[in-house]
Amino acid sequence: MSAFSMALPSPARRAAFGKVVISEAxxxxxxxxxxxxxxxxxVVLLVIFGELPAFHQxxxxxxxxxxxxxYVPILIVFxxxxxxxxxxxxxxASYRELGILRRLSTTPVPASWxxxxxxxxxxxxxxxxxxxxxxxxxxxxxAPVPKSAGGFVLVLALSIAGLLPIGLTIAAVARTANxxxxxxxxxxxxxxxxxxxxLPRAAMPPVLLDISNYTPLGAAVQAMQASMLQGFPxxxxxxxxxxxAVAFGYIAKRFFRWE
Numbered sequence: 264m265s266a267f268s269m270a271l272p273s274p275a276r277r278a279a280f281g282k283v284v285i286s287e288a289x290x291x292x293x294x295x296x297x298x299x300x301x302x303x304x305x306v307v308l309l310v311i312f313g314e315l316p317a318f319h320q321x322x323x324x325x326x327x328x329x330x331x332x333x334y335v336p337i338l339i340v341f342x343x344x345x346x347x348x349x350x351x352x353x354x355x356a357s358y359r360e361l362g363i364l365r366r367l368s369t370t371p372v373p374a375s376w377x378x379x380x381x382x383x384x385x386x387x388x389x390x391x392x393x394x395x396x397x398x399x400x401x402x403x404x405x406a407p408v409p410k411s412a413g414g415f416v417l418v419l420a421l422s423i424a425g426l427l428p429i430g431l432t433i434a435a436v437a438r439t440a441n442x443x444x445x446x447x448x449x450x451x452x453x454x455x456x457x458x459x460x461x462l463p464r465a466a467m468p469p470v471l472l473d474i475s476n477y478t479p480l481g482a483a484v485q486a487m488q489a490s491m492l493q494g495f496p497x498x499x500x501x502x503x504x505x506x507x508a509v510a511f512g513y514i515a516k517r518f519f520r521w522e
Contacts, residue, residue, distance in 0.1 A: 326465030
């Protein structure tokens with residue numbers, strides 16, 4: 264943090280940081296690709312699955328559950344992954360590519376504020392998308408209200424905490440926004456497979472299910488589905504998410520460069 268920002272009284276620092284957040288939010292709104300992917304795609308899939316009668320019938324393929332109830336947490340995790348792996352990594356990589364981070368180091372504004380502001384913007388979008396998916400699923404298609412509201416909020420927080428550092432790590436190793444986009448997509452698709460997007464976790468062979476349990480998205484879906492359909496989630500997937508938050512938080516801090 265710069266000497267200027269340290270010298271500012273706490274209310275002044277908060278106001279200054281708030282202006283940085285607003286600026287990042289405006290820039291994000293001008294390039295809404297991340298919002299379209301993180302919200303638009305899950306909502307379209309939600310509507311498609313919600314309109315299919317087969318998805319509202321209990322099936323052994325879905326572990327005896329309704330297919331729609333199985334896919335709601337998957338779509339929430341889909342949205343969180345989009346905002347974390349692509350929405351966060353691409354702007355930060357582009358800022359380094361364009362020299363914005365380097366130029367910020369010569370101003371009174373700490374460059375770290377830009378990272379924090381981007382994090383705030385992506386978290387806000389992820390929470391808004393989650394609220395829309397959950398409310399639309401309940402109101403429009405009869406999805407159950409989460410059995411454990413506290414468990415659901417905890418899983419949501421840990422999922423964001425586990426995924427954002429992965430996006431920051433991608434931004435740390437990618438030299439350009441295009442490279443960050445490629446790495447983010449290469450990470451996203453296999454992780455979404457283990458989250459159950461194409462093959463529900465209930466239909467996975469034991470080996471694939473074991474792998475899924477230790478992936479960030481698989482653990483997030485496991486814990487989120489439990490909180491929505493059963494009660495407080497099991498501790499194992501929560502510890503997996505904490506592990507990813509700690510491990511990738513360290514990696515991102517270790518390898519992130521401003522230039």
